[in-house]
Amino acid sequence: MYAREIEEKLTELGIKVGDKIKVSKEEKYYEGILMPRSFYNPDVLVIKLANGYNIGIEWKNIVKIEKVEEEKKKVARVERKEEIQEKHEKTISILSTGGTIASKVDYRTGGVRPAMTAQDLFEAIPELREIANIEPRTIMQVYSESMNFEHYEKMAKEVFNEIKKGVDGIVIAHGTDTMHYSSAALSFAVQNLGIPVVFVGAQRSSDRGSSDAAVNLISSCLFASQSELAGVFICMHESMSDYACAVHLGTRARKLHASRRDAFKSVNAKPVARVLWREKKIEYLCKDCVNLRDKNKESELFANFEKKVALIKLHPGFNPEIIDFLIEKSYKGIVLEGTGLGHAPEYVMHAIRNACEHAIVCMTSQCIFGRVNLNVYYTGRDLLKAGVIPCEMLPEVAFIKLAWALGNFSEEEVKEIMRKNVAGEIVERILYGE
């Protein structure tokens, strides 16, 4: 229900949810279908525009409202939907974990708080019913910046159970801040995956007219149900426009912008696919880099993560006592974010050599793009001699991988695993222009 004032006006004008209306503001007007839910702000009129996108217009800014066309075959439409819901060939799960996609604006403070459930999200976007049989479920309500290894363990187990149920794909609604850490965690924790598991988020909360939630959710559900690929992915806006979503490999993406819709980029790789959601079409950009869908695959769960692992950025003025402290505290793994090709200050070498005797020490690069190579400079060779493992992957991914490897395997196995490609994370060659 909208605010009472709005409901009264709508009744007076004979406008019902589902009708096509024209809403005029001081400077422009919008035409579209009046939507059934205003989510959390009763004073915002939600209209679905012809381009499929929802817009929210504050009631106080509306100067005129007119009915353009009555909703057609309203009852029939609902029935048809119910029917489709059972009739689709593919069934996918939406697991909601929290984050902006499942948030609302708190109009008292202006801040955003997690609130919506998977069911709410599902109901807010009727297009989802046309894609597959969908089972929405809220498994946690956490802002992604507060995710921890316990959450990864739970998420992995939930995904594993959904797979056992026989779903064709899984969508995980997730906060964007650390979505790439979570997608990496799932990439390692669930091995031999035969279906797509697609992380999706929003940069603007779902109860805002300008939210990217709908396009991202529709695209990720399309990919989860129809893609020929299996694995863990991130599906988010490809550019600033609503035209398409990019699908990134879960171990190769990074949030590279704090606020833009296309914040996620594949690093040292192309996205594996794009989803042209309006045409319900998937364009594959790199089918060879990913496993194909195979529901007969028996997934395996390795859901443990070692908590005594640290991610440390090296820089001028870095104090090696931080590394000494970690070793004193019996950390089992340290991922260093070196400079350039993976370098460390000479004045930190002593601490690194000592750390290598008590823990697994891996080297990545804070450059983000490009490869790690400890063979070019003599300082790199010193790191190799000390026992540092060069990791040709994103620092964030190396950190998650090391915590995962230490949680499930022996120290000797971990050393091998960190050098080996487990889930597409290793940069084997750089595509120019990336």
Added chain:
Amino acid sequence: MYAREIEEKLTELGIKVGDKIKVSKEEKYYEGILMPRSFYNPDVLVIKLANGYNIGIEWKNIVKIEKVEEEKKKVARVERKEEIQEKHEKTISILSTGGTIASKVDYRTGGVRPAMTAQDLFEAIPELREIANIEPRTIMQVYSESMNFEHYEKMAKEVFNEIKKGVDGIVIAHGTDTMHYSSAALSFAVQNLGIPVVFVGAQRSSDRGSSDAAVNLISSCLFASQSELAGVFICMHESMSDYACAVHLGTRARKLHASRRDAFKSVNAKPVARVLWREKKIEYLCKDCVNLRDKNKESELFANFEKKVALIKLHPGFNPEIIDFLIEKSYKGIVLEGTGLGHAPEYVMHAIRNACEHAIVCMTSQCIFGRVNLNVYYTGRDLLKAGVIPCEMLPEVAFIKLAWALGNFSEEEVKEIMRKNVAGEIVERILYGE
């Protein structure tokens, strides 16, 4: 001198340094001027091609060598150069600090070691004599990954002294790994700068045929002597091609690729200029964002840096005991690399609140691109309430700025300085597409 075998062959063919020659390999040939120096590998023939670029060809791969044309007016040419050297209107200094640009390949191990002096660099690139009166000087020989606050103090004092001497510009040859930390340090340490100070480096060492050192050095000398702008800059390849170099503001750039020539990018900003070195032309992209050259300005030196400052990346599984440790060790400043708009895990909030009572705590974003904004989510507001200072700048720049501010000003002043634009470091608006 080339290796004896080569020198003998050249004598036999009547070829002298400066002659135009044609060198054939198994599959192709090169025509150009035989260069006087092979730098450090006597078995590589160095030829200047018509495009002005030097190429190195291993002697053992050469199947045929012919003289095409004798050098013209050899003696006259040298005299002219001496003359020009004294006649230029502008005088700049090249201060060499080490790094790849001043490195050579150690042919025993295949690794790269620092070796060349500023004088060596200057002599290796005769084009530099045509740009300005140049005074090369080696002030240190350090790989940039091993730079520390002491080096920044020395570098700042050296720059300050050069300014006192009245030079028109300063070029600092520097390793690329941490060049953006150094350029930030100098941006803060030398205030009221009336001339350009240009950091320059190379991604391949100067004794290699494929080195980018020459183009970068020529471009930075052009910019240092002729630019209308003053301030601290980074001048490196604009793209993979040799066509132009980009000039970035010293507080707005970051090494974003481990190995590519165009590793440096302006973040949340455009480069301030491009140098079309072959045409000796500077194209200004943002004159308004930078101060204009003014030799009458009285520079001020603030060369102290507080060493008890840390740069800490937050992430899922981050253990707050690291922050507790820093406070125990009496750190005076902590720059956090938060997620998204600048967020911290809820389970780290207790440690952050405590840290704020004993140190200055600043928040930046690990997204790199985009702004920090602690007002959107309630977790961000909690950080503000705790006393965390949002810093709309690159994490690396915030770290250097905090160390600098704490080294020169009172705690109350530092709090103000961190929110205030000092050297163009604050992101005031985001240009789309950046």
